[in-house]
Amino acid sequence: MLEVDREQVLAHRIAAHGLHRDETDPNTLAVFDLGLQNTQRDTAALSLAARVADEVTEESMVDDPRFVLAWTHRGAPHFHRRDELPAVTSALVPLDETDAMNRMLFQRRMVEAAGVGALDGLFATARAIREVVHEPMTKGAVSTAITKIIPSGLSAWCRGCQATHVSEQVMRLAAVHGGTRLEAGASPATLAPLEGSPPMRTEPDPAAATAVVVAYLRLHGPATPTEAAGFVGTTATVAKRMWPDGLTEVRVDGRKAFLPTGDVPALENPPEPGVVRLLPPWDPFLQARDRGLLVPDKARQKEIWKIIGNPGALLVHGEVAGTWRTKAAGRKRLDFTFHPFWTLRPAVKREVEAEAERVAAVRGFPELRVAWTG
Template identity: 70%
Template sequence: MLEVDREQMLAYRVAAHGLHRETTDVASLAVFGLGLQSTQRDTAAVSIAARLNGTVTEESLGEDPRFVLAWTHRGAPHFHRAAELAEVTAALVPLDEADAMARMQWQRKQVEAAGMGAREGLFAAARAIRQVVDKPMTKGAVSTAVTKIVPGGLSYFCRGCDTVHILEQVMRLAAIHGGARLEPGAFPATLAPVAGRGRLRTKPDVAAATSVVEEYLRLHGPATASEAAGFVGTTATKAKEMWPADLAEVRFGGRRAFVPVDALGLLENPPEPDVVRLLPPWDPFLQSRDRATLVPDKARQKEVWKILGNPGALLVEGELAGTWRTKGSGRKRLDFTVSPFWTLPPPARKAAEEEAERVAVARGFADLRVSWG
């Protein structure tokens, strides 16, 4: 059995994520196998800038018919290849009631108190969204209309809005099953019908769900069922029911972990991770559930992954070597503050400043300034 160390694993992930920047075709980027999260403004474009030998802005990504933005994994907004959206939707049908309830995550207790099963509530909301969203509509308008249709247990009183809303996580998880996507770049968040949306599918598709786990292991492996479950938003028990067949078992840190068999060669002999990149908050590389592998120091982990307002991360030769933030001055200049965890050699600092230029272009700024914290 192959024994891997941390440096080997990080080198593998840098290569698996396409961070060596070897392609000019945005649609071929490996990270679209799971979807590219777009939680904060321009994060998807900046993630692409770290991987693409070329330039893509958030606006051009949103206008590209090859991609669609939707609430998918864990109810978070992701860009997916449009041709793969039906399979993604199938993969998001819970396997059973326990899986459906686990996916409710932070609103699980409210769903449990709703007086119905999680699957029943999910698909009741999906039918309501399918009925309501027949044109672009703001999230607030959709929520108002859907709340009037769904069973009362799926709603709650929102003090901030002084009104009753459908549960947020239920709406997010149900939207894709209701044939609704998100309008890229729209503020406030706006839903619209998926082009050519088919019928509502409620039957679990184990093969589709398994493909998500396999892709997680390909990008974030070697990994465990518990870590894959964290990405999916379910339990380790359910992740094992989605477990792929063609996996290679390796040992890392005294425990068993897995990668797809066809990725074993890259894991055995990954290229040197000799790159410097500025990764945005929620970049796919940062989505690995084994944060201690990425950042062994617990205090540093809290600097990279915050409860609110994550910074970007500075990647230097496979290591997360610091954080960065930006502040825009109108649409003219983007000011960067880069805060390394240790003293970087001049070539790494110069490379980081060059990466800042790519980030500024991706975000549509003509000028930039870099300060080192």
């Protein structure tokens, strides 16, 4: 049995995620096998800038016809390769009622109380979206329209909106099954018909679901069913039904985990992780569910993964070495604040500041100012 330590695993993941910046074409990046999350306007572009050598702008993903933005994994917005979205959509059909209810995440109790099964509610909402969205419509307009035609239990009073409308998570999970995408770069969030969308599928596709787990293991492995389930948004029991063949058991600091057998040589001999990168909030590297492996100190985990308002992460020579935030000072200057977890050498700080220049350029700021808290 192969035994490795966390440093070797992190070196392997840095290479798997393309963070050595060896590629020039975004389409070749393995992170798109799962999708590139775009929770804020520029997070996907900054994740791209950390991985490709060519110039990246805020519009790089918006203007590239090879990619499409949609609410997919866990209802979060992800860029996917356009020609792979049908397979992703099939993978997102819950395996059964229990799986569907698990995917409701923070709104599970509301759906349970609705008196409508999670599967029935999901696809009733998807059919309503197909009926309503024939041209680009803001999220609010879609919500208002479908609330009138879906089962009443799937709606609730929203204090923020001061209105009764469909459950947020139900709508997000249903949108791609309803044949819609998100308009990349639009604010507020805007749904639009997905060109060439196939008829809605309601039967699960176990092979497609398993392909998502394989992609997770290739990017975030060695990993366990519980960790893969966390990415999918379900339970370990369900994830085991998606579990692929062709895996090798690996011991990571004594803990049992699994990796596709074909990736074992890459884990055994990963390249040195001698890179410095500024990872934005929700970067794919930070989406691994074994946060204790990425950042062993629990207090520091709380600094990186917050309930609201995650910072970016400093990746320094194989370790998450601190956090960073930015604030615009007018239209020309972007101010950076770096909070390292330990003292960084002057040469490393210079590398960090060079990456800050790249981030500022992505966001369209010709000037920047840097402050260090330690």
